[in-house]
Amino acid sequence: MGIKVPGKRMGKRFEHSKVFGHAHAKKSGFADLLVTPLVDMFVIIVLFLIANFSATGEVLMMSKDISLPEAKNVQDIQSAPVVTVSKTEVLLSGALIGRVEDFTREEYLNIPLLEEKLRDERKKFEDLHSAANDSGAFKGDVNIQADKGVEFRIIKRVMFSCASAGYGNINFATLNVGGGPADAPKKEESASR
Template sequence: MPIVQPGKRPAKRFQSSKIMGGKMHRHLRTGNVELNVVPMVDMMTMLVIFLLQQFSATGEVLYMQKDIRLPDARHGQQIEVAPVIAISAAQVVVSGVKVADVPDLEKDPSQIIAPLTEKLRDEKKRWDFIHQNDRDREKNWKGEVNVQADVKVPFRVVRRVLASAAEAGYGNINFAAMEEGGPAAAKK
């Protein structure tokens, strides 16, 4: 039984009769309100199209930083999920955390970048913790790292990053590059 507002109510047979003159119906509002759903459907269509365009079946492996312009490559393969070392003209970043400034690296004579090596060892410990219950844990560890280096970064800085990665136990190094003739190459 529906909940109704308290007040006078004639018997059902008198509600719409000529005797009451429809006086009881004047104060009632109709519950039917017309709602234009066309704009809502248009908005939902736009959202679905946007989400489909942003969807990646392979997953986002690399976050593209705006201050890094990757070199072009004619031949390559898809990279797998691994820690990312991003080298821009100003700084070296591992998995979103800044570990060194490039101008400071050019002044320092040592070959190994200590904060970078430490951060990569922390990533290895994290991987070990996540996969500690796996049966074939050692077989799965590949020691891969993805390097995302700007085109204008000097090779001596890249060489130091590679040496630091090897020191931390990451021997399989993948370089990120843009596919020649791809969407980013058209932005030149």
């Protein structure tokens, strides 16, 4: 080991330290912010968000008391009236129709209020389209968003009400757990055309 000058001898890793290091070099007062990594990160985030951007938007309002069942072979969700059936209540597009408890006790085949509201909705749709001279025919799509624990006796009444109000195309909303894209069956349809 060589002979060293006496004095402060810090470890090698402190050589560049402002406090323990060697005599300070005069640095200019301007610190340039490195924007390149920032821009890189932004570009990646934007690309990721655009990749899973959906133009249909949120048709279903997710709420805590409804856990949707899972399914693999699903279709893309269409924008249509949503009948929500939670464990306690039935709603149409967010407006309360009634309580599940009452519907379980009753012996009717349908839910009169729901049917009436759906008829109103249908009339509104048709009025709007005839006013705009739009040939878009009423397809009768309706989405049913039900909790997985709901009994079929409620679903049955909701389905019957939808059918008698003219909404024949009933769609059960589910969580898509299949790895593939949600519109897989649709693509086959367009390919066969």
